[in-house]
Amino acid sequence: MASTQIEEQVRALVEGIVTGAGAELDAVTILKQNGALVCRITVEEPLGSEKLSSDALADISRAISKTMDAADPISDAYMLEVSTPGLERELKKADHWMRQIGGLVSVKMRNGNKFVGRVSNADDKGATVDTGAESHTIAYDEIKKARSRVDFGSWE
Known part of the structure; x- marks a missing residue:
């Protein structure tokens, strides 16, 4: 299955988790990094809200991990990364x-x-x-x- 199809599947799986936690899903990216498959999910606070706390991000990450384990949308072994965009982010939207x-x-x-x-x-x-x-x-x-x-x- 193509990476964009998997990204769309993952997005559909996790978007409700992220919005339910009071955050917004910014991006889902599947990539190879140093030979390993990485599923990178970027979340952020809604426009005009306070920054996400590290505890909130950890809760979102755990919930996404459980959902991904149950649904198994990526057939190969992968590393899950859930993070915010960071201080210096690319401006795409x-x-x-x-x-x-x-x-x-x-x-x-x-x-x-x-x-x-x-x-x-x-x-x-x-x-x-x-x-x-x-x-x-x-x-x-x-x-x-x-x-x-x-x-x-x-x-x-």
């Missing part, structure tokens, strides 16, 4: 950008331009990033790659 309003991002555009700035606005179609010198309003489909950045503040 509109809600990723919305969560980043006020935060620092680095952006590589399809036309070759690159810049770092703060997200001042985001909606379903695009975002506005202020670099200090200028403001860039960009459609998501114009972006090659974007990541949130850790903001260490000014050293002045």
Whole structure:
């Protein structure tokens, strides 16, 4: 069975567990890592909510593990990883950008331009990033790659 089919099966199995715990399912990825099969499930707090606690994440992980063991959607041996996106995450969806309003991002555009700035606005179609010198309003489909950045503040 193709990896995307398995990812869809796993998503269907675990989405209710994640939402029932008051979180959102961000991504399900099946990949080979150092020769081992990994099922990576990324969860996060709903937009506007407090960050997930480590206890809440552990509870979600245990519930997902039990469900995966019972349903057995992956025929080969695999390692299950349940985590949050982390401090520096790739920004792929509109809600990723919305969560980043006020935060620092680095952006590589399809036309070759690159810049770092703060997200001042985001909606379903695009975002506005202020670099200090200028403001860039960009459609998501114009972006090659974007990541949130850790903001260490000014050293002045």
